[in-house]
Amino acid sequence: MGFSPRLVDVHEHAFLFNPDKALSEYEEAREEGIGVLLTSIDLTSAKRILQASLPENVAYVLGIYPPGELERDREAGFITAFNARPDLLPGIIREAGERLVGIGEIGLDGTHSVTQEDIRVFKEQLRIARRESLPVVVHSRRAEREVISILQEEAPSMPVILHSFTGRQRLIPEALETLNVYVSIPCNVLRSEQMQQLARLTPADRLLLETDAPFLGAERGIPSRSTCLPRSLARIAMLKDIPIAVLKEQLLENTYRVFPRLKEWYARGARSA
Numbered sequence: 001m002g003f004s005p006r007l008v009d010v011h012e013h014a015f016l017f018n019p020d021k022a023l024s025e026y027e028e029a030r031e032e033g034i035g036v037l038l039t040s041i042d043l044t045s046a047k048r049i050l051q052a053s054l055p056e057n058v059a060y061v062l063g064i065y066p067p068g069e070l071e072r073d074r075e076a077g078f079i080t081a082f083n084a085r086p087d088l089l090p091g092i093i094r095e096a097g098e099r100l101v102g103i104g105e106i107g108l109d110g111t112h113s114v115t116q117e118d119i120r121v122f123k124e125q126l127r128i129a130r131r132e133s134l135p136v137v138v139h140s141r142r143a144e145r146e147v148i149s150i151l152q153e154e155a156p157s158m159p160v161i162l163h164s165f166t167g168r169q170r171l172i173p174e175a176l177e178t179l180n181v182y183v184s185i186p187c188n189v190l191r192s193e194q195m196q197q198l199a200r201l202t203p204a205d206r207l208l209l210e211t212d213a214p215f216l217g218a219e220r221g222i223p224s225r226s227t228c229l230p231r232s233l234a235r236i237a238m239l240k241d242i243p244i245a246v247l248k249e250q251l252l253e254n255t256y257r258v259f260p261r262l263k264e265w266y267a268r269g270a271r272s273a
Contacts, residue, residue: 003056003266008035008255009226011163011210029226030057036226041065043083046092061102066109066118086124101261103129104137126154135159135258159258184210187228190218199236204250
């Protein structure tokens with residue numbers, strides 16, 4: 001019969017940090033009718049995802065985070081090693097098969113500095129995604145202007161998800177006008193005025209839901225999980241003065257518009273997961 005979600009978490013990483021706990025949470029999400037897009041940070045983590053036995057509600061978004069930030073994470077001991085070679089990504093795409101629905105998490109991070117290697121890896125992945133007709137999930141923290149400019153140059157019509165956008169909100173109308181962009185709102189919308197304003201600013205037909213699990217939880221200091229999505233939905237519906245049921249249907253429509261392969265996976269591939 002496949003899987004018919006009520007809501008979809010379009011961006012999360014929980015399996016990469018605590019696999020056993022994440023698998024239990026994915027099963028709970030499945031029982032609640034919530035789909036999950038498990039997202040890699042590099043090709044090493046992508047391989048771990050591909051080797052995992054995951055429930056039918058989980059699909060893949062695979063790609064390479066800004067290499068400069070990966071190196072800082074390695075130096076800080078958060079990760080032991082990483083693979084940031086985009087030339088190997090097409091092989092990962094082929095190995096992933098029909099469960100792969102997008103490329104991510106890719107982009108730039110200006111928290112410390114943006115390197116030329118970061119820009120090269122970002123652009124190369126955009127070109128791969130364009131060749132493969134896949135949407136991209138984009139990280140842009142403290143590099144929002146540069147990310148939008150690169151997207152305007154490299155991917156003006158490609159479906160793009162700006163994940164947990166924290167830049168100047170005046171950039172959002174420009175991005176909506178010049179790009180095929182969607183904005184995913186994490187569960188910290190329940191406590192963050194910045195995310196609440198972003199939800200108000202973004203038209204309903206360009207909104208998506210995410211968790212970035214285990215980060216950006218509804219309560220500070222408590223890990224996020226996909227089952228928080230109904231609370232996010234209710235808060236955003238209130239902020240936009242839209243009935244919850246109407247917004248829920250709009251969000252699912254948006255999700256399938258951005259990720260058409262996800263609808264195919266749930267209708268066909270999930271039967272054999």
